[in-house]
Each structure stands twice: as structure tokens, then as C-alpha cells.
Amino acid sequence: MKKGIYPGSFDPVTLGHLDIIMRASKLADELIVGVLVNKSKQSLFTLDERVELLKRVTKNMPNVTIKSFDGLLVDFAEEEKADFIVRGLRAVTDFEYEIQLAHTNHRMRPEVDTVFLTTTLQYSFVSSSLVREIASYGGDISAFVPECIEEDIYKKYGFNK
Amino acid sequence: MKKGIYPGSFDPVTLGHLDIIMRASKLADELIVGVLVNKSKQSLFTLDERVELLKRVTKNMPNVTIKSFDGLLVDFAEEEKADFIVRGLRAVTDFEYEIQLAHTNHRMRPEVDTVFLTTTLQYSFVSSSLVREIASYGGDISAFVPECIEEDIYKKYGFNK
Amino acid sequence: MKKGIYPGSFDPVTLGHLDIIMRASKLADELIVGVLVNKSKQSLFTLDERVELLKRVTKNMPNVTIKSFDGLLVDFAEEEKADFIVRGLRAVTDFEYEIQLAHTNHRMRPEVDTVFLTTTLQYSFVSSSLVREIASYGGDISAFVPECIEEDIYKKYGFNK
């Protein structure tokens, strides 16, 4: 696999995301993590913050670059001349949505393929929304996110930890 | 992705398998198609025949090699020094079985990852058992298998087509 | 819906099957229940017995005919000049298999469509194999099969009830 794109909202990046990034970066020559500008959903972190947090947790991975993108994923993939899109799979409901997305992207740009990695077991239930919910009550998120971004998350909810 | 293994029974190889082989061979530097010696299930084609049919349909793909293997997939992957295993995903029931297999393999050999490709839409319902059933009644299998192996399949059921 | 075919093994017919037959016969002008000659699986009842039991339980439905067929369903549907195939849906695993079958049939004969009915809630867990298992221990099957065939089933297992 030459050049891959791993797209997402990363609001915030979790240990589940990081697991996929590390494994995809081993398989690809070059990996771009694409942070989605989400027009419709309100996000906890701004686009710049989400990019910054990702840069922080991937700083020791030389072939990983963090970029943001607006618009359709396939257009971003074309601009970046990516060979494939990486997606993480956790549950059946993920799977169905992802399959539909993969077929849509294939229909629009057949030259960009989609490859799936299954999230490592211990992170298979972790999601950004789970992290946000637990953090909003000041609960313990240390098992779900990289240590170096914990404080940033608690701050958003007014906790000093 | 450096070196991948695409394992299966391929009894016989279908257009769905071929779709995965072609796409995986674009992403990998080198792809080994591993034909499983299946002790428990009776197969239509012998191991040698299955290998031969695969060689025939992949003869124009320079980075694809056909090999057979006995034993556990992870042991075969280690022998071959493969970086990853490729699996095709069609339906939810596939997905669950594959996820369990991926977790098992990861538990036994964490250094070999598993990547999934979704079968292209038009082949998403094709399987070797479907091909065998239709061929056993002399039905038309031209939409499901490579043209150059159709005759071999019909012969197994005593048809001259 | 002009002419429909409801195919199956019916080994034996259950109240779940009967529910689909009754409802399909209201929607169709003419309904053929097609009993499959199953080469590979050993059946409890012979083909003739399965046809006879179905005739018994549908004797008051004037637009329902019982026929057996060998070979591919789509070929049988063409011979009978059927407009559509009827299938019952109970669970997700049913659904996936049925969708694959529908796509295969559509690929082979686009002029025959497939329509699905969901089994009525109270019969949604009933299957022929469940009935056979319970009857093999002499358990109570009265909630799962038409009353007029109960005795025939118990006899197969050597019970006189």
C-alpha cells in the first residue's frame, strides 16, 4: 500500500483511533490522517484543536501527516493522490455503514480503494462520543484516550485534573 | 503494504475472489494466494487442481504467487514472512466470523495484521458453493466465474459445454 | 401479484410456513407451494409425504397448489410462468442469505422478482428443525405445527400421541 488516507472527526482522537493509525502506518508508505470539517454537527474541539491533538499523539510516526479537509472524501483522496482509504471496523452497524460508503466512493472514483482494519479488542468499544460523555461527568477516561490529551478534554468540561 | 497473503479454499475460484486478488495485488508489493488443504470438508477440485485454476486466472499478474498450505494460517504467514493477511467481506455474517478470526490470529501472532476489502457490488453475492450448486444442474455460471475455467467446472458434473 | 411461488423443504410444514402461505395467497391470484427435492440433506419425511402434509393443511385454500421441483428455483419459476417468488423473513441471518439468493435469482432471470413477508411475531422463532428436535424427545409441538399433522410427526420418532 503506497499512500493511504484515514479520515474522521477525531473529536477527540481516542486510543482506538491511535491503534488504527499505528497499524495503518506500518502497512502504508505514507499515511494522511484527514480531519473532517463537519458543517452539520457541533464539535467539542475546533478543527484546529483536533488537528493539533492528532499531531501531538502521532509526533513519533515519521510517515504520518495530519491534514484537514472540507467536501467529499473522494475529492480529498484525489487531490492527495492517495491509493486507498483506511477505515476501522468495530461492530456490525459500523460495517453496514462503511460498506455503503465504500460502494459510494468506488462508484465515484474507482481508482481509490478502501481497506478495513478491525480495532484491537481492548479498544473495540471506545468511541469519541463515549469519551465525551464520561468526561462531561468528570469520569475516568484514562483507559480510552492517549495520556497527553486527557487534560485538554477535562478542561473543555471545566474540570482541572 | 509489503507482502500479503490471501487465504481460502477456492473450490473453485470465482469472479469475487479474482476481484479481491486484483485489488490486493495493486496495494501489496507481493501477494501470495494461499490454498487451504481442507482435511474435514470434501472438495470438488483436488488441491492441485485448485492451485492450477488459480495460476491460470492470475497468469498476467506478476506479483501474485499461488501456494498451498496445511496447518494454521498464522504459521503459514510466519513461514512466508508476510506482513498482513487479506480477507474479503461481503455480508454481516462474514464480518462476524472474520472479526473473530482476526482477533484469534492477532492473539497468536501480533506481528501479522489482517486487512479487509469489500467485494465489489456486482460480485457481492457470489460464492464457490453457489457456483457448484448452479453448475450441478448445468445452469449458466458465466456471470460468476472466469471464462477460462467454466469448462473445468461443468466437466466435474458431467456436462460438455 | 399475479402468480407466486413459495419454495421450501417443508420437513415438516410449520405454523410459520402456514402463516406465510395464507398471507401470500391473499395477495396473489395464484400461489404455488414448491417442495424442494433436496439431494444433499437427509429429510425426515419423504418428498411425497411432505407434499401430502402440505395438501392437507392447505385444502381450504382454493388458489394454492402444491408441487415438487428438482433443480434450480429460477428454472422452476420459469416453467410455471410465475411472476414472483415469496420468501419469509424471520431474523437477520435469514435476511442476509435471502438477499444473496434474491440477487442470484435476479441475475439469472431478471423477469422473476422476489417479495418478502415477515413471519407473524408469534411464529417468528418456529422452524422445521426446532419441531424435529422437540418431537424427537416426545416434547409438546402443538404450538408449532398444524394440529392435523402432529400425529404424523410423532410417529416418525416412534411415539403414539
Place this chain on the structure above:
Amino acid sequence: MKKGIYPGSFDPVTLGHLDIIMRASKLADELIVGVLVNKSKQSLFTLDERVELLKRVTKNMPNVTIKSFDGLLVDFAEEEKADFIVRGLRAVTDFEYEIQLAHTNHRMRPEVDTVFLTTTLQYSFVSSSLVREIASYGGDISAFVPECIEEDIYKKYGFNK
């Protein structure tokens, strides 16, 4: 099947919807496409526009009528003296929701049945929300909607194509 109702939001009608309409209109004597007045969700097209677009794409189908309805589907079905409701099935998550809906409707009005058709493979991943998302970026929607309504969709997002 005498008289059927195919309900939905159709915001806007896609080639997937049109596929179901065409096939259902062959099976039914008369088919009503019922456009839902959706109180809670904001729609891209007004109710009148959605009805108009549907009329345009079904103008050559003599036994298809477009109507809008407010309130419960089963009440609409009763008013129209419909024999059955038609629903399209694409994925497992669809299936579960649809099964629950069918059981609810059956509990409220047992005399109206629900029949399911599976969306033809090539449209199995198409949805109105997908079309809206792609169109909002000016992306190519020609593979997803009838040609005669493409312009109407782009106009909503300020594109002149």
C-alpha cells in the same frame, strides 16, 4: 396484489426508490406512492416539490398515483383501502427497523400486510441523504437520481449545472 402503498419521505426521490416503484407497480394492480408530511425533520424539498418530482419521474406508469399523507401510515392505508404496504430493504439495520414497523402496523391493523422488495444491487447503497450530501458539494449525482430531477437538486444548493 391488488392495491399497494409505497410510503416514504422522498427528499428527493432516488434511482433506488424508482427501482422499487417500477417493480412494485408490476406486481400490484394499483400503486400509491405516499409522501410523508414530516413534522420533526427539516426537509430539503417542500412537500409539494417532493410530490411534483415523483409525478415527473413516474409519469409513464399508468397504475402509479402520488399522494401525500399526514398521520399514521396504517390510517392512511385504511383510508385508501390498500391491501398492502411496500417497503424496500437494503441493509440489516434497515431490516430490523422495518420488521419492527411491520409488527407495529400488523398489531394496529391486521388486515393490511407489508411486503418487502430488495433494492437492486447497483442501487443498494443509494439514499436521499447520500444524494443531498454529494450535491451540497456540487459532486456528481447522476448515478444516484433520475436525470430529469438533477437540476432541481443542484439548484437547492445554489449550483447551476
Place this chain on the structure above:
Amino acid sequence: MKKGIYPGSFDPVTLGHLDIIMRASKLADELIVGVLVNKSKQSLFTLDERVELLKRVTKNMPNVTIKSFDGLLVDFAEEEKADFIVRGLRAVTDFEYEIQLAHTNHRMRPEVDTVFLTTTLQYSFVSSSLVREIASYGGDISAFVPECIEEDIYKKYGFNK
């Protein structure tokens, strides 16, 4: 099972909820029904009203107590010194979400287990949102909620029944 907690929004309590409460109260020595203070979703009934309706429908169950809680479920379970959490399972999509929740709770508080009961068949499609939708049109909800709370629900939508 010593002490259990059955958490939910109960907006309003349905016959499906009541079925789980009755069965869980037989298995547990003591059952707490925990009504969630839902910050993000607008509810039909206030927290106090939801607690009151639950008290009304469980008044003959001596080992059932109704309480409300704010914050994380696992924290509430710890405060109450509960041994296990009870959840009802209806469909596959429920199942996946519930499994993720169970794994999250187990990760945060391993000493509190989660047990699942399957909703009795006849209530397997009933949900609070279904009840609200039907009631909003003045439809018949008598098959879905306890009789003694029907009037309260209709009143919320301005019906006098």
C-alpha cells in the same frame, strides 16, 4: 442475584419495560429502576412525572424501588451498592450498543456485572418513541402501555380519551 439496577429514560414506561421489571424483580432480591436525567434529549414527561408513572405501575411489586439519577450509570450503581445492571434486548442493533455499554461499564467498575433479558415476544417491537409517535396522532396505544397511564400520555398531546 442480590441487588439489581434497571436504568432507562422511561419517557414513558411501556409494557415492554414493565415486562422486564416484573421478570427482573423475580430474579433479584431487590430491584432499583433508575430514571435517567437526560441533559441532551428533550423529554415528553418531566423527570418527576416519569418517576411517578413508574411508581404507579409498580406499586404492587414490594422489592422494586424507583429512583432518578444524574451522571454515569456505573457511579449510580456504586452508590447504590448494586451487584448488577439489567438491560432488555430486543434487536441486533440494541445488542451491539448494549454490548459496548457493558464492556465500558466493566472497564470502569469490574465489580458490577450486566445481565440481559430478552423482551417477551409480544412486546419486542414496542418502544417509548413508538408510543409517543402514535399518541401524537391520537392513535390507539392500549397494546403498548399500562392502562393506568394511557390518559396521562394522551393529555400531553391535547387529547381527552
Place this chain on the structure above:
Amino acid sequence: MKKGIYPGSFDPVTLGHLDIIMRASKLADELIVGVLVNKSKQSLFTLDERVELLKRVTKNMPNVTIKSFDGLLVDFAEEEKADFIVRGLRAVTDFEYEIQLAHTNHRMRPEVDTVFLTTTLQYSFVSSSLVREIASYGGDISAFVPECIEEDIYKKYGFNK
């Protein structure tokens, strides 16, 4: 929960089974592990051996008893005057099968309920058939079965480990 039954083939018992047994024994006053006499499937271990292995791995659990049973599970539950049946849930396909079984049992003996526990994440992919397959090649099964029965399994396949 007063008295529970955890049924299965246990051919052989895995760490996944043991996880369910330990957790169920904490919730129940008394737990019977019911080993199924399986007429149709050939087993690796005899019934007596399977019972003996289970006794060995549960010897420190005072409220757990190992028994074998022939016939229908609900009949066994009645004989034992059990209040509930315990089942482990791993994947969606499990879930569907288990739900159908629970509904069948409920229909036959409404007084016996079924409760489900989700297998702890790290054992969620472990099954007896997986253990048998790996052991048949002499692979490492130490992560999947209790240490004290490993040797017994290898011996069955002629390995001295």
C-alpha cells in the same frame, strides 16, 4: 437469582465458558453447569470426560455443580427446579440463535427465564471449535483454555506437551 442452569457441550471447556461460570455463580445462589449429551454431533471428549474437566476447573466454586443431561433443556430445568437459564453472548449471530431459543423455552415453560451475560472482551472470540482446530495442529492454546486441562486436549491429538 436463586438457582441457575448454564447448559452447553463444553467440548472442551474454555476460558470463555469459565468466565461465564464464575460470574453467574456470583449472581446465583446455586449454579448447575449442564453438559449436553449430543446425539448428532461427534465430540472430541466423551460425556464423562467433559464432566470431569468441568469439575476440575470449578473445584473451588462451592455453589457450582456439574451435571449431564439428555433431552430438552426446559425439561432438565424443570427437573432441577431451576429459576433461570444462563447463556453467554458473544456475537450477533449468537444473539439471534439465543433469542430464538429463549422464545422457544419461554413458550414451552414460561416459569423458567433466560438471562444473558456478555463474554468478557478478551475471551469474546474463543470457542471450543477454535481450541480443537488449533490443538489439532499442535498450536498454542494456553490463551484459550484453563491451564490444568491443556495436556488432556493435546493428548487427544497425539501431542505430548
